[in-house]
Amino acid sequence: MKVILPLAIVFICGFYMLITFFIPAKFAQDSSQLLQLWYQGVAAFFVFIGIFNLIKINVDRIQRRLKDWEYSIILLSFLGVMLVAGFVGGRDSRVFLYLFENFQVPLGATMFSLLAFFVASASFRAFRAKTPEATLLLIAAVIVMLGRIPIGYLIWDKFPDLIEWIMRIPNTAAKRGILFGIDLGLLSMALRVLLGIERSYMGGGVEK
Amino acid sequence: MMNTIGIWIGALLTLAIYSFLYKDNPFYKLAENIFVGVSAGYWAVVLWFDYAWPNLFEPLFKKGQWFNIFPIFIGILMFAPLIPRISWMVRIPLTFTMGVAMAVSITQIVQGDIFPQLQATFLPLTGVSFFDAFSNLLIICGVIFTLIYFYFSKEHKGVLGISARIGIWFMMVSFGASFGYTIMARVSLFIGRIYFLLHNWLGVI
Numbered sequence: 001m002k003v004i005l006p007l008a009i010v011f012i013c014g015f016y017m018l019i020t021f022f023i024p025a026k027f028a029q030d031s032s033q034l035l036q037l038w039y040q041g042v043a044a045f046f047v048f049i050g051i052f053n054l055i056k057i058n059v060d061r062i063q064r065r066l067k068d069w070e071y072s073i074i075l076l077s078f079l080g081v082m083l084v085a086g087f088v089g090g091r092d093s094r095v096f097l098y099l100f101e102n103f104q105v106p107l108g109a110t111m112f113s114l115l116a117f118f119v120a121s122a123s124f125r126a127f128r129a130k131t132p133e134a135t136l137l138l139i140a141a142v143i144v145m146l147g148r149i150p151i152g153y154l155i156w157d158k159f160p161d162l163i164e165w166i167m168r169i170p171n172t173a174a175k176r177g178i179l180f181g182i183d184l185g186l187l188s189m190a191l192r193v194l195l196g197i198e199r200s201y202m203g204g205g206v207e208k
Numbered sequence: 209m210m211n212t213i214g215i216w217i218g219a220l221l222t223l224a225i226y227s228f229l230y231k232d233n234p235f236y237k238l239a240e241n242i243f244v245g246v247s248a249g250y251w252a253v254v255l256w257f258d259y260a261w262p263n264l265f266e267p268l269f270k271k272g273q274w275f276n277i278f279p280i281f282i283g284i285l286m287f288a289p290l291i292p293r294i295s296w297m298v299r300i301p302l303t304f305t306m307g308v309a310m311a312v313s314i315t316q317i318v319q320g321d322i323f324p325q326l327q328a329t330f331l332p333l334t335g336v337s338f339f340d341a342f343s344n345l346l347i348i349c350g351v352i353f354t355l356i357y358f359y360f361s362k363e364h365k366g367v368l369g370i371s372a373r374i375g376i377w378f379m380m381v382s383f384g385a386s387f388g389y390t391i392m393a394r395v396s397l398f399i400g401r402i403y404f405l406l407h408n409w410l411g412v413i
Contacts, residue, residue, distance in 0.1 A: 006299035013307030038279035039308040041263035044255040045283035075241040082249025102214035107243040116394030140384025173350020174382035190310040
C-alpha cells in the first residue's frame with residue numbers, strides 16, 4: 001500500500017496526461033487542463049511546507065538559545081509582517097507592495113550584485129591560460145566583457161558586432177548540442193519516473 | 209514621507225549587505241535574515257493568490273466544484289510527516305506532482321525543444337552570402353561535434369577523438385561567453401545599486 005498506491009498515482013496521472021496530449025476531444029483536453037491546474041495548486045503547497053519548516057527551525061533556535069538566535073526573531077518578525085500584509089490586505093495592498101519595493105527589491109538586487117565581486121576574484125585566481133581550451137574560454141569571456149562596456153567600443157568599434165556573432169553562432173551551436181543531451185536525459189528520466197523504475201524522489205525505504 | 213523612509217531603508221540595507229565585502233558582521237546578518245523573512249513571506253502570498261486560491265480554493269468555494277476537494281486534500285498531505293503514523297502519505301502529493309510534471313515535460317521537450325532546435329540547425333549553405341554560409345556551417349558542425357563529445361559508447365580515439373575535441377572548443381567558447389555575460393549582468397546590478405545610493409539616497413548625481 002505504502003509503495004503501490006504512490007506508484008499507481010504517478011503511473012496513472014503521467015500516462016493519462018500523455019494520452020490526452022494525442023486526443024483532441026474536448027473531454028480529454030479539459031480534464032488534462034484541470035489536472036495541470038491541480039498540479040500548480042498542489043505544487044504551491046511545497047512552499048507552504050517550506051515556510052512551515054522555516055518557522056519551526058527558527059522557533060527551535062530561539063527556544064534553545066542557539067548561536068545568533070536573536071536574528072531568528074528578526075527573520076520571523078519580517079516573515080510575519082509580510083504574511084499579515086499579504087493575507088489581510090491582499091497582494092496588491094499598499095503595505096505589501098511597500099514592503100516588497102523597499103525591502104525585497106533592494107536586498108535581492110544587492111545580494112546578486114555581491115556575486116560580481118566573488119566571481120571576479122574567483123576567476124582572477126582560477127583563469128590561467130594553460131591549455132588551448134582554457135585560452136579559448138578566457139578569450140571569449142574577455143571579448144564579451146569588453147564588448148559590453150563603452151571602453152570596448154572605443155578600443156575597437158566592431159566589438160559589439162563580434163559579441164553578437166559569438167553569442168549567435170558558436171555559443172548557439174554548443175548550447176544546442178548540450179540542450180539535446182539534456183533533453184534526451186530528461187526524456188529517459190521522465191519515462192523512468194512514470195514507469196516506477198526511478199523512485200529515489202519518494203524518499204527512503206521504497207527501493208525494495 | 210513614506211517614500212523618503214523607503215529610500216533610507218533601501219540604502220541602509222544595501223550598505224549592510226555590502227559590508228560583507230569587508231567581513232561577516234552583525235549588519236550583514238541582520239540584512240540577510242530580513243531578506244529571508246521578507247522573501248519567504250512574499251512568495252507564500254504570491255503563490256497563494258496566483259496558484260493555490262484560483263486553481264483549488266476559488267472553484268470549490270465560489271463555483272461549487274466539489275471535486276476540487278481532492279487536490280486540496282493531496283496538498284494537505286504534504287504535512288503528513290508531522291504525524292509519524294501516516295508520514296508515508298507524503299508520497300501521494302510527491303507522486304502526483306511528479307507524474308503530471310514528467311508527462312508535461314515529455315511533451316514540452318519533444319514539441320518545444322527537440323523538434324524546433326533540430327529544425328533551426330538545418331541551415332542553408334548555398335544561396336546565401338559567403339559569411340552567412342560560413343556561420344551556418346559553423347552552427348551545424350558545432351552542434352554535431354558537441355553531441356559527439358557527449359557520445360560515450362565508444363572510446364574517443366581517431367576521428368571520434370578529434371571531433372570530440374573540436375566539440376570541447378565550441379563548448380569552451382560558449383562557457384566563456386556565458387561567463388562574461390553573467391559577470392556583466394552582475395556588474396550592471398552593482399552599478400544600479402551604486403546609482404541608487406548616489407542618486408536616490410544622497411542626490412549627488
